[in-house]
Amino acid sequence: MYFKPLLLPLLAQVALTFTVMTVMYRKRVAEMRSKQIHPQQIRTRSRSKDLLVDSAPASDNYSNLFELPVLFYIAILLTLILMVQDSILVILAWTFVATRCVHSLIHVTYNKVMHRFAVFIFSSFVLLAFWVRLGWIIFQA
Secondary structure, X not given: OOOOOOHHXXXXXXXXXXXXXXXXXXXXXXXXXHHOOOHHHHOOHHHHHHHOOOOHHHHHHHHHOOOHHHHHHHHHHHHHHHOOOOHHHXXXXXXXXXXXXXXXXXXXXXXXXXXXXXXXXXXXXXXXXXXXXXXXXXXXX
């Protein structure tokens, strides 16, 4: 079996995305039932934002998982294509995934903006460090 330690954080990030998607859908369906919202009433994103306020944080977090993490996915795929790997990259990858898990947990639970923002900034710097390290390795080769 072809295995690289950088595949595990990649899979963990994908699992986080599907977990948040599941949480979002469960919250959305529950909210729609409790407020008796017919699915056709939320046929556009702007309408769903107006009507589905309680499940909005989970929805927003799900969208967030297709923003900054895209750079993570690209970096991991690049390491695999170039067959580049070291322990620092592995640690940074796991740190990024862990911070994204914390970010999601904050976002879909108590949603304190400054807590979420601090974790977001930290995860951004971790991802930047990953790219700097990867660039350094590529230029050294």
